[in-house]
Amino acid sequence: MIIEQVLTALETATGPVVKVLQQNTQFKVIVLGFKKGMVLKEHDTDVNTNLVVIQGKVEYRGADSNVVLNKFDEINIALKVLHSVVALEDSICFLIKG
Numbered sequence: 001m002i003i004e005q006v007l008t009a010l011e012t013a014t015g016p017v018v019k020v021l022q023q024n025t026q027f028k029v030i031v032l033g034f035k036k037g038m039v040l041k042e043h044d045t046d047v048n049t050n051l052v053v054i055q056g057k058v059e060y061r062g063a064d065s066n067v068v069l070n071k072f073d074e075i076n077i078a079l080k081v082l083h084s085v086v087a088l089e090d091s092i093c094f095l096i097k098g
Contacts, residue, residue, distance in 0.1 A: 003092060006019050006033035007033060016038050016087075017032070027096070028095075030094070030096075032085070032091075032095055033092055034058065034085075034087030038087045039085070039087075040085040041084055042082050042083065043082070044079075044083065048076075048097070049095060049097045050095075052072075052073075054071070055090075055091055056089040057088040059085070061083060061084045063082055063083070068088065
């Protein structure tokens, strides 16, 4: 139901929709929803994190390179490196931390 909640929220959202799918003390799985053109602003992470595209297409913009990720592609996000995510299409992604 979390993914359905994200899709419903996207209908009126002006920015990415973020909802926690599952978490405990050692990991967190987050659902990110984007409409085409939305940007997850530049930030960094201090935990091991993978971004997995479930639907759509996004561009991961890191300090040294930009990578286009299509459906089912994934990328390991480096620790303490500024990065952002831009939706090239309406997209759903999982962010797996921990």
